[in-house]
Amino acid sequence: MRTFRTALLTAAAAGLAVTALTPTPAAAAPAPAPVLPKFLAAGELPASLTPWTAGPVRQGVPQEGSLCTAGIAPAAGARYRDFRTELDTQARQTITVATTTARAEKLAADLRAALETCLDRLKEQDPGLEGEAFHHGGIDIEEGAHLYSIDTSHPEAGSTDIGLYSVGRDGRAVTVVEWGQMGELDGAPLEGFRKTTRTAVAKLY
Template identity: 85%
Template sequence: MRTLRTALLTAAAAGLAVTALAQVPAAAAPAPAPAPPKFLSAGQLPTSLTPWTAGPVHQGVPVEGSVCTAGLAPAAGTRHRDFYTELDTGARQTITVAATTARAKALAAELRSALETCLDRLKEQDPGLEGEALYQGRVDIEEGAHVYSIDTSHPEVGSTDIGLYAVGRDGRAVTVVEWGQLGDLDGAPLEGFKKTTRTAVAKLY
Protein backbone atom coordinates (compact mmCIF):
# COMPACT_ATOMS: atom_id res chain seq x y z
CA MET A 1 0.00 0.00 0.00
CA ARG A 2 2.85 2.36 0.91
CA THR A 3 4.50 1.65 -2.43
CA LEU A 4 1.29 2.38 -4.31
CA ARG A 5 0.80 5.61 -2.34
CA THR A 6 4.37 6.69 -3.13
CA ALA A 7 3.85 5.99 -6.81
CA LEU A 8 0.65 8.01 -6.86
CA LEU A 9 2.32 10.95 -5.11
CA THR A 10 5.24 10.82 -7.55
CA ALA A 11 2.86 10.78 -10.52
CA ALA A 12 0.87 13.69 -9.07
CA ALA A 13 4.05 15.70 -8.52
CA ALA A 14 5.16 15.02 -12.07
CA GLY A 15 1.77 16.13 -13.37
CA LEU A 16 2.01 19.38 -11.41
CA ALA A 17 5.51 20.03 -12.80
CA VAL A 18 4.31 19.52 -16.35
CA THR A 19 1.37 21.85 -15.74
CA ALA A 20 3.65 24.49 -14.24
CA LEU A 21 6.02 24.28 -17.21
CA ALA A 22 3.11 24.60 -19.60
CA GLN A 23 2.05 27.79 -17.85
CA VAL A 24 5.50 29.44 -18.20
CA PRO A 25 5.37 31.69 -21.28
CA ALA A 26 7.94 30.98 -23.94
CA ALA A 27 10.67 33.58 -24.22
CA ALA A 28 9.76 36.14 -26.82
CA ALA A 29 11.89 36.00 -29.94
CA PRO A 30 14.21 39.01 -30.23
CA ALA A 31 12.89 41.72 -32.50
CA PRO A 32 14.70 41.79 -35.84
CA ALA A 33 17.19 44.63 -36.27
CA PRO A 34 15.78 47.47 -38.36
CA ALA A 35 17.00 47.58 -41.94
CA PRO A 36 19.71 50.18 -42.51
CA PRO A 37 18.74 53.30 -44.46
CA LYS A 38 18.92 52.93 -48.23
CA PHE A 39 21.19 54.90 -50.54
CA LEU A 40 20.44 56.61 -53.82
CA SER A 41 20.97 54.62 -56.99
CA ALA A 42 22.86 55.98 -59.99
CA GLY A 43 19.62 56.57 -61.87
CA GLN A 44 18.31 58.86 -59.12
CA LEU A 45 21.06 61.46 -59.54
CA PRO A 46 20.38 64.64 -61.60
CA THR A 47 20.54 64.11 -65.35
CA SER A 48 24.08 64.28 -66.73
CA LEU A 49 25.56 64.31 -70.23
CA THR A 50 27.09 60.91 -69.52
CA PRO A 51 25.61 58.15 -67.33
CA TRP A 52 26.24 58.00 -63.60
CA THR A 53 28.09 55.10 -62.03
CA ALA A 54 27.44 54.27 -58.37
CA GLY A 55 30.37 53.14 -56.28
CA PRO A 56 30.07 50.65 -53.42
CA VAL A 57 28.69 51.63 -50.03
CA HIS A 58 31.52 52.03 -47.51
CA GLN A 59 31.36 51.98 -43.73
CA GLY A 60 32.50 55.06 -41.85
CA VAL A 61 33.26 58.58 -43.03
CA PRO A 62 35.05 59.17 -46.35
CA VAL A 63 38.84 58.96 -46.23
CA GLU A 64 38.93 62.14 -48.27
CA GLY A 65 36.44 64.21 -46.32
CA SER A 66 33.91 66.50 -47.88
CA VAL A 67 35.33 70.01 -48.05
CA CYS A 68 32.52 71.73 -46.15
CA THR A 69 31.39 69.11 -43.63
CA ALA A 70 34.49 67.04 -42.82
CA GLY A 71 34.88 66.05 -39.19
CA LEU A 72 31.26 66.48 -38.12
CA ALA A 73 29.69 63.05 -38.62
CA PRO A 74 30.97 60.29 -36.32
CA ALA A 75 32.55 57.26 -37.97
CA ALA A 76 30.31 54.94 -35.97
CA GLY A 77 26.89 54.78 -37.55
CA THR A 78 28.04 56.46 -40.77
CA ARG A 79 28.22 55.05 -44.31
CA HIS A 80 28.91 56.76 -47.62
CA ARG A 81 28.70 56.20 -51.36
CA ASP A 82 30.38 58.03 -54.24
CA PHE A 83 29.01 58.49 -57.75
CA TYR A 84 30.92 59.26 -60.96
CA THR A 85 30.41 60.26 -64.58
CA GLU A 86 32.82 60.25 -67.52
CA LEU A 87 32.97 64.04 -67.31
CA ASP A 88 34.16 66.24 -64.45
CA THR A 89 30.99 65.66 -62.47
CA GLY A 90 30.74 63.73 -59.22
CA ALA A 91 28.46 63.22 -56.27
CA ARG A 92 28.47 61.70 -52.81
CA GLN A 93 25.85 60.63 -50.30
CA THR A 94 26.64 60.18 -46.62
CA ILE A 95 24.18 58.70 -44.13
CA THR A 96 24.58 58.78 -40.35
CA VAL A 97 22.26 56.98 -37.95
CA ALA A 98 22.57 58.75 -34.61
CA ALA A 99 21.98 57.13 -31.23
CA THR A 100 18.93 59.32 -30.56
CA THR A 101 16.59 61.57 -32.48
CA ALA A 102 17.87 64.54 -30.48
CA ARG A 103 21.44 63.79 -31.53
CA ALA A 104 20.37 63.44 -35.17
CA LYS A 105 18.62 66.81 -34.99
CA ALA A 106 21.76 68.40 -33.53
CA LEU A 107 23.97 66.82 -36.20
CA ALA A 108 21.72 68.11 -38.98
CA ALA A 109 21.95 71.62 -37.50
CA GLU A 110 25.76 71.37 -37.30
CA LEU A 111 25.97 70.24 -40.91
CA ARG A 112 23.75 73.09 -42.08
CA SER A 113 25.85 75.61 -40.18
CA ALA A 114 29.02 74.18 -41.76
CA LEU A 115 27.57 74.63 -45.23
CA GLU A 116 26.46 78.17 -44.48
CA THR A 117 29.98 79.16 -43.40
CA CYS A 118 31.91 76.99 -45.87
CA LEU A 119 32.73 79.63 -48.47
CA ASP A 120 34.10 82.04 -45.85
CA ARG A 121 36.35 79.29 -44.49
CA LEU A 122 37.55 78.40 -47.99
CA LYS A 123 38.42 82.05 -48.65
CA GLU A 124 40.43 82.18 -45.43
CA GLN A 125 42.45 79.19 -46.63
CA ASP A 126 42.84 80.59 -50.16
CA PRO A 127 42.69 84.41 -50.31
CA GLY A 128 42.65 84.33 -54.12
CA LEU A 129 39.36 82.44 -54.17
CA GLU A 130 36.15 84.21 -55.16
CA GLY A 131 32.60 82.94 -55.00
CA GLU A 132 28.99 83.13 -53.92
CA ALA A 133 27.09 80.89 -51.53
CA LEU A 134 23.29 80.75 -51.60
CA TYR A 135 20.58 79.02 -49.61
CA GLN A 136 18.36 77.38 -52.22
CA GLY A 137 15.41 76.53 -50.01
CA ARG A 138 13.75 73.75 -48.07
CA VAL A 139 12.51 70.47 -49.49
CA ASP A 140 9.40 69.30 -47.62
CA ILE A 141 10.04 65.62 -46.97
CA GLU A 142 10.00 63.83 -43.58
CA GLU A 143 11.73 66.14 -41.06
CA GLY A 144 12.86 68.35 -43.91
CA ALA A 145 15.87 68.90 -46.14
CA HIS A 146 17.77 72.08 -46.97
CA VAL A 147 19.64 72.84 -50.20
CA TYR A 148 22.65 75.10 -50.72
CA SER A 149 24.86 76.13 -53.63
CA ILE A 150 28.48 77.27 -53.50
CA ASP A 151 29.83 78.82 -56.68
CA THR A 152 33.62 79.38 -56.66
CA SER A 153 36.21 80.70 -59.08
CA HIS A 154 39.94 81.27 -59.07
CA PRO A 155 40.71 84.13 -61.48
CA GLU A 156 44.45 83.51 -61.38
CA VAL A 157 44.07 80.03 -62.88
CA GLY A 158 40.78 80.61 -64.67
CA SER A 159 38.88 77.78 -62.97
CA THR A 160 35.23 77.78 -61.90
CA ASP A 161 33.41 75.16 -59.84
CA ILE A 162 29.84 74.76 -58.70
CA GLY A 163 28.71 72.60 -55.81
CA LEU A 164 25.19 71.72 -54.69
CA TYR A 165 24.63 70.41 -51.17
CA ALA A 166 21.69 69.13 -49.16
CA VAL A 167 21.15 68.09 -45.55
CA GLY A 168 18.05 66.05 -44.73
CA ARG A 169 16.74 64.06 -41.78
CA ASP A 170 14.24 61.30 -41.10
CA GLY A 171 14.10 60.41 -37.41
CA ARG A 172 17.56 59.29 -36.29
CA ALA A 173 18.97 59.20 -39.84
CA VAL A 174 20.74 62.22 -41.32
CA THR A 175 21.89 62.35 -44.92
CA VAL A 176 24.16 64.74 -46.79
CA VAL A 177 24.02 64.79 -50.58
CA GLU A 178 26.78 66.56 -52.52
CA TRP A 179 27.06 67.24 -56.25
CA GLY A 180 29.80 69.12 -58.07
CA GLN A 181 31.24 69.89 -61.49
CA LEU A 182 33.28 72.42 -63.40
CA GLY A 183 31.21 75.48 -64.31
CA ASP A 184 28.87 77.84 -62.57
CA LEU A 185 25.39 77.86 -61.06
CA ASP A 186 23.69 78.64 -64.37
CA GLY A 187 24.78 75.25 -65.68
CA ALA A 188 23.85 73.28 -62.58
CA PRO A 189 20.70 71.10 -62.46
CA LEU A 190 19.27 72.75 -59.35
CA GLU A 191 15.72 71.45 -59.74
CA GLY A 192 17.02 67.99 -60.55
CA PHE A 193 19.18 68.10 -57.43
CA LYS A 194 16.19 69.05 -55.29
CA LYS A 195 14.34 66.04 -56.70
CA THR A 196 17.35 63.86 -55.87
CA THR A 197 17.36 65.30 -52.35
CA ARG A 198 13.69 64.45 -51.88
CA THR A 199 14.35 60.89 -53.04
CA ALA A 200 17.38 60.53 -50.78
CA VAL A 201 15.44 61.46 -47.64
CA ALA A 202 12.40 59.40 -48.64
CA LYS A 203 14.59 56.30 -49.05
CA LEU A 204 16.13 56.51 -45.57
CA TYR A 205 13.22 54.61 -43.96
Protein backbone atom coordinates (compact mmCIF):
# COMPACT_ATOMS: atom_id res chain seq x y z
CA MET A 1 0.00 0.00 0.00
CA ARG A 2 2.85 2.38 0.96
CA THR A 3 4.60 1.63 -2.33
CA PHE A 4 1.43 2.35 -4.35
CA ARG A 5 0.85 5.62 -2.49
CA THR A 6 4.46 6.67 -3.10
CA ALA A 7 4.05 5.94 -6.81
CA LEU A 8 0.92 8.13 -6.99
CA LEU A 9 2.67 11.02 -5.28
CA THR A 10 5.65 10.66 -7.61
CA ALA A 11 3.38 10.67 -10.67
CA ALA A 12 1.47 13.70 -9.39
CA ALA A 13 4.70 15.57 -8.81
CA ALA A 14 5.89 14.71 -12.30
CA GLY A 15 2.61 15.94 -13.75
CA LEU A 16 2.96 19.26 -11.95
CA ALA A 17 6.51 19.61 -13.23
CA VAL A 18 5.39 19.01 -16.81
CA THR A 19 2.58 21.56 -16.42
CA ALA A 20 4.97 24.12 -15.01
CA LEU A 21 7.37 23.60 -17.91
CA THR A 22 4.67 23.81 -20.59
CA PRO A 23 4.61 27.37 -21.94
CA THR A 24 1.23 29.10 -21.85
CA PRO A 25 0.07 30.71 -25.10
CA ALA A 26 0.92 34.41 -25.21
CA ALA A 27 -2.05 36.76 -25.20
CA ALA A 28 -2.72 38.24 -28.62
CA ALA A 29 -1.35 41.75 -28.90
CA PRO A 30 -4.11 44.37 -29.14
CA ALA A 31 -4.70 45.69 -32.63
CA PRO A 32 -3.13 49.13 -33.11
CA ALA A 33 -5.60 52.00 -33.04
CA PRO A 34 -6.39 53.35 -36.51
CA VAL A 35 -4.54 56.52 -37.44
CA LEU A 36 -7.02 59.40 -37.49
CA PRO A 37 -6.63 62.25 -39.97
CA LYS A 38 -5.28 65.46 -38.46
CA PHE A 39 -7.20 68.73 -38.32
CA LEU A 40 -6.06 72.23 -39.13
CA ALA A 41 -4.62 74.32 -36.32
CA ALA A 42 -5.87 77.85 -35.72
CA GLY A 43 -2.67 79.35 -37.14
CA GLU A 44 -3.18 77.53 -40.45
CA LEU A 45 -6.32 79.44 -41.41
CA PRO A 46 -6.17 82.56 -43.62
CA ALA A 47 -4.72 85.61 -41.92
CA SER A 48 -7.22 87.71 -39.97
CA LEU A 49 -7.13 91.04 -38.15
CA THR A 50 -7.68 89.19 -34.87
CA PRO A 51 -6.32 85.74 -34.00
CA TRP A 52 -8.22 82.58 -34.75
CA THR A 53 -9.46 80.41 -31.91
CA ALA A 54 -9.87 76.66 -32.52
CA GLY A 55 -12.68 74.75 -30.86
CA PRO A 56 -12.49 71.10 -29.83
CA VAL A 57 -12.70 68.27 -32.35
CA ARG A 58 -16.21 66.83 -32.14
CA GLN A 59 -17.61 63.52 -33.31
CA GLY A 60 -20.23 63.26 -36.06
CA VAL A 61 -21.46 66.00 -38.37
CA PRO A 62 -22.44 69.55 -37.34
CA GLN A 63 -26.04 70.05 -36.30
CA GLU A 64 -26.07 73.72 -37.37
CA GLY A 65 -24.49 75.71 -40.17
CA SER A 66 -22.90 74.10 -43.22
CA LEU A 67 -26.04 74.92 -45.20
CA CYS A 68 -24.51 73.94 -48.52
CA THR A 69 -23.34 70.47 -47.51
CA ALA A 70 -25.78 69.46 -44.76
CA GLY A 71 -27.01 65.89 -45.09
CA ILE A 72 -24.33 64.80 -47.56
CA ALA A 73 -21.66 63.26 -45.31
CA PRO A 74 -22.71 60.42 -42.98
CA ALA A 75 -22.30 60.95 -39.24
CA ALA A 76 -20.44 57.65 -38.94
CA GLY A 77 -16.74 58.22 -39.48
CA ALA A 78 -17.10 62.01 -39.40
CA ARG A 79 -15.55 64.62 -37.09
CA TYR A 80 -15.49 68.40 -37.25
CA ARG A 81 -13.85 71.45 -35.71
CA ASP A 82 -15.08 75.05 -35.54
CA PHE A 83 -12.89 78.16 -35.60
CA ARG A 84 -13.72 81.80 -34.89
CA THR A 85 -12.20 85.25 -34.55
CA GLU A 86 -13.27 88.30 -32.55
CA LEU A 87 -14.56 89.94 -35.75
CA ASP A 88 -17.30 87.38 -36.47
CA THR A 89 -15.23 85.57 -39.07
CA GLN A 90 -15.91 81.85 -38.75
CA ALA A 91 -14.55 78.68 -40.24
CA ARG A 92 -15.15 74.95 -39.98
CA GLN A 93 -13.38 71.80 -41.06
CA THR A 94 -15.20 68.50 -41.38
CA ILE A 95 -13.36 65.23 -42.04
CA THR A 96 -15.09 61.99 -43.00
CA VAL A 97 -13.29 58.66 -43.29
CA ALA A 98 -15.25 56.42 -45.65
CA THR A 99 -15.21 52.64 -45.42
CA THR A 100 -13.72 52.29 -48.91
CA THR A 101 -11.85 54.46 -51.38
CA ALA A 102 -14.74 54.17 -53.83
CA ARG A 103 -17.15 55.58 -51.25
CA ALA A 104 -14.74 58.38 -50.49
CA GLU A 105 -14.59 59.26 -54.19
CA LYS A 106 -18.40 59.35 -54.36
CA LEU A 107 -18.64 61.44 -51.19
CA ALA A 108 -16.18 64.00 -52.55
CA ALA A 109 -18.14 64.17 -55.81
CA ASP A 110 -21.45 64.56 -53.95
CA LEU A 111 -20.02 67.35 -51.79
CA ARG A 112 -18.72 69.19 -54.84
CA ALA A 113 -22.11 68.87 -56.53
CA ALA A 114 -23.81 70.24 -53.40
CA LEU A 115 -21.54 73.29 -53.41
CA GLU A 116 -22.06 73.88 -57.12
CA THR A 117 -25.85 73.95 -56.68
CA CYS A 118 -25.94 75.62 -53.26
CA LEU A 119 -26.73 79.17 -54.37
CA ASP A 120 -29.67 78.05 -56.50
CA ARG A 121 -31.06 76.10 -53.55
CA LEU A 122 -30.63 79.07 -51.22
CA LYS A 123 -32.48 81.31 -53.68
CA GLU A 124 -35.34 78.83 -53.82
CA GLN A 125 -35.65 79.00 -50.06
CA ASP A 126 -35.34 82.80 -49.99
CA PRO A 127 -36.55 84.47 -53.23
CA GLY A 128 -35.22 87.85 -52.05
CA LEU A 129 -31.66 86.57 -51.95
CA GLU A 130 -29.15 87.63 -54.60
CA GLY A 131 -25.64 86.40 -55.22
CA GLU A 132 -22.92 84.86 -57.33
CA ALA A 133 -21.10 81.54 -57.06
CA PHE A 134 -17.76 80.58 -58.59
CA HIS A 135 -15.56 77.53 -58.92
CA HIS A 136 -11.98 78.73 -58.45
CA GLY A 137 -10.31 75.63 -59.82
CA GLY A 138 -8.49 72.70 -58.35
CA ILE A 139 -5.39 72.13 -56.26
CA ASP A 140 -2.90 69.40 -57.12
CA ILE A 141 -2.55 67.83 -53.67
CA GLU A 142 -3.01 64.10 -52.90
CA GLU A 143 -6.22 63.04 -54.72
CA GLY A 144 -7.08 66.66 -55.39
CA ALA A 145 -9.08 69.54 -53.94
CA HIS A 146 -11.47 72.13 -55.38
CA LEU A 147 -12.29 75.69 -54.27
CA TYR A 148 -15.60 77.54 -54.41
CA SER A 149 -17.02 80.90 -53.34
CA ILE A 150 -20.61 81.95 -52.75
CA ASP A 151 -21.27 85.69 -52.49
CA THR A 152 -24.78 86.53 -51.24
CA SER A 153 -26.68 89.72 -50.46
CA HIS A 154 -30.13 90.57 -49.21
CA PRO A 155 -31.06 94.04 -50.53
CA GLU A 156 -34.02 94.44 -48.16
CA ALA A 157 -31.84 93.78 -45.14
CA GLY A 158 -28.79 95.52 -46.58
CA SER A 159 -26.53 92.59 -45.70
CA THR A 160 -23.78 90.94 -47.72
CA ASP A 161 -21.94 87.72 -46.90
CA ILE A 162 -19.10 85.84 -48.53
CA GLY A 163 -18.32 82.19 -48.04
CA LEU A 164 -15.31 80.20 -49.24
CA TYR A 165 -15.50 76.42 -49.49
CA SER A 166 -13.22 73.58 -50.48
CA VAL A 167 -13.45 69.81 -50.83
CA GLY A 168 -10.34 67.63 -50.83
CA ARG A 169 -9.53 63.94 -50.56
CA ASP A 170 -6.62 61.73 -49.54
CA GLY A 171 -7.42 58.03 -49.88
CA ARG A 172 -10.50 57.24 -47.79
CA ALA A 173 -10.48 60.62 -46.02
CA VAL A 174 -12.54 63.53 -47.36
CA THR A 175 -12.38 67.03 -45.89
CA VAL A 176 -14.55 70.09 -46.32
CA VAL A 177 -13.24 73.48 -45.23
CA GLU A 178 -15.64 76.43 -44.86
CA TRP A 179 -14.83 80.08 -44.21
CA GLY A 180 -17.30 82.95 -43.95
CA GLN A 181 -17.75 86.58 -42.92
CA MET A 182 -19.73 89.68 -43.81
CA GLY A 183 -18.52 91.35 -46.99
CA GLU A 184 -17.87 90.52 -50.61
CA LEU A 185 -15.52 88.31 -52.60
CA ASP A 186 -13.12 91.20 -53.26
CA GLY A 187 -12.34 91.33 -49.55
CA ALA A 188 -12.03 87.58 -49.03
CA PRO A 189 -8.58 85.95 -48.61
CA LEU A 190 -8.94 83.62 -51.57
CA GLU A 191 -5.22 82.84 -51.92
CA GLY A 192 -4.88 82.37 -48.18
CA PHE A 193 -7.81 79.98 -48.27
CA ARG A 194 -6.19 78.08 -51.12
CA LYS A 195 -3.09 77.62 -48.96
CA THR A 196 -5.27 76.54 -46.01
CA THR A 197 -6.97 73.94 -48.20
CA ARG A 198 -3.64 72.58 -49.39
CA THR A 199 -2.52 72.24 -45.77
CA ALA A 200 -5.80 70.61 -44.74
CA VAL A 201 -5.52 67.88 -47.36
CA ALA A 202 -1.80 67.35 -46.74
CA LYS A 203 -2.47 66.82 -43.01
CA LEU A 204 -5.11 64.13 -43.50
CA TYR A 205 -2.49 61.33 -43.62
